[in-house]
Structure formats: structure tokens, C-alpha cells
Amino acid sequence: MDDVQAPAVEITPAAAELLRKLRQDHGALMFHQSGGCCDGSAPMCYPAGEFRTGGSDVLLAELVVDGVAEPVPFWMSRSQHKVWAHTRLIVDVVEGRGSGFSLEAPEGVRFLIRSRLIGT
Numbered sequence: 001m002d003d004v005q006a007p008a009v010e011i012t013p014a015a016a017e018l019l020r021k022l023r024q025d026h027g028a029l030m031f032h033q034s035g036g037c038c039d040g041s042a043p044m045c046y047p048a049g050e051f052r053t054g055g056s057d058v059l060l061a062e063l064v065v066d067g068v069a070e071p072v073p074f075w076m077s078r079s080q081h082k083v084w085a086h087t088r089l090i091v092d093v094v095e096g097r098g099s100g101f102s103l104e105a106p107e108g109v110r111f112l113i114r115s116r117l118i119g120t
Contacts, residue, residue, distance in 0.1 A: 007061055007088075008060045008061050008088065008089065009060050009061035009063060009074045009088075009089045009090075009091065010088065010089070010090045010091070011063055011065065011090070011091045011092075012090060012091065012092045012093070014092060014093040015091045015092055015093050015111065016065045016066065016067075017093075018093050018104060018107070018109065018111075019045075019063075019065050019068055019072060020065065020066075020067040020068055021107075022045060022103050022104060023065075023067075023068045023069070025103075026047050026103055027047055027048070028047065028048035028049075028069075028070055028072075029045055029046070029047065029048055029068075029072045029103070030045070030046050030047070030048045030049070030050070030051060030072060030073045030074075030075065031043045031044065031045055031046075031063075031072060031073065031074040031075065031091070031111075032044050032046065032051045032053065032057070032075045032076070033060075033074070033075065033076040033077070033080065033084075033089075033113065041080075041113065042102070042110065042111065042112065042113070043074070043091055043102075043111045043112075043113055044101060044102040044111075045102050045103045045104055045111060046101075046102070046103065047103070048070075048073070051075075053075050055078075056077055056078050056079070057075045057076065057077055057078060058075065058076055058077070058078050058081045059073055059074070059075055060074050060075065060076055060081070060089070061073070061074040062074075063091075074089075074091075084115070086117055086118050087115045087116065087117055087118065088115060088116050088117075088118055089113050089114075089115055090113065090114040090115060090116070091111055091112075091113060092111070092112050092113075092114050093109050093110070093111055093112065094109065094110060094112050095108065095109055096108075096109065096110050097110065
């Protein structure tokens with residue numbers, strides 16, 4: 001895939017599968033890429049609108065997931081986006097306990113960002 005046309009955020013098949021389950025259980029979803037602190041730098045999944053975004057956030061993508069009725073917005077703080085601007089973000093899932101605030105926490109898995117530099 002040509003990086004010029006590639007989306008800023010992609011999802012793995014495992015992440016798509018989990019999003020389908022979470023959508024079924026919780027309704028429309030959204031992501032916000034955490035900027036550190038307690039949860040490290042992790043993509044946090046919430047019911048759509050539960051995490052308030054504002055002028056200090058950037059909408060990076062509207063993720064289209066087969067089997068999910070609406071796109072899943074992926075937000076990141078503007079300051080963190082400046083650091084990650086030349087990076088393709090890939091949302092994946094791994095076993096292990098994530099944040100208690102992110103919807104996947106009770107599932108025994110957590111969302112994780114993998115990345116690669118644009119142009120590689």
C-alpha cells in the first residue's frame with residue numbers, strides 16, 4: 001500500500017473482531033489515544049461520546065470495521081499528534097490487563113498501538 005494513500009490509523013483483524021464484540025455489548029464506540037500517565041500510551045476505547053474531546057484533540061481517522069454499523073472515530077491529543085505525525089498507527093490486541101477505563105479491560109485483553117514510520 002502506498003503510504004501517501006494509506007490511512008493514518010489501521011486496525012488488525014484481531015482488533016476488528018474485538019470491536020465487533022464491544023459494539024454489540026456497548027453500542028457505538030470511539031478511541032482516544034492516551035498520552036501517558038497511569039495507562040502509558042494506550043488506545044482507550046469508550047462508548048461514543050463518553051470521552052470528551054475538544055480543541056486540544058485531533059481526529060485522526062474514522063475506522064470502518066466490517067460488522068460495525070458506524071465508523072469508530074480515533075482521536076489523539078494535538079500535542080501527542082505532533083510527535084506521532086510521521087507514523088502509521090496500527091491498533092492491535094494483546095492478552096493482558098489494560099486500563100479499567102477502556103471497554104476491553106474485562107475481556108482479559110488490551111488494545112495496543114503498533115507503529116511504523118511513513119515511507120518504510
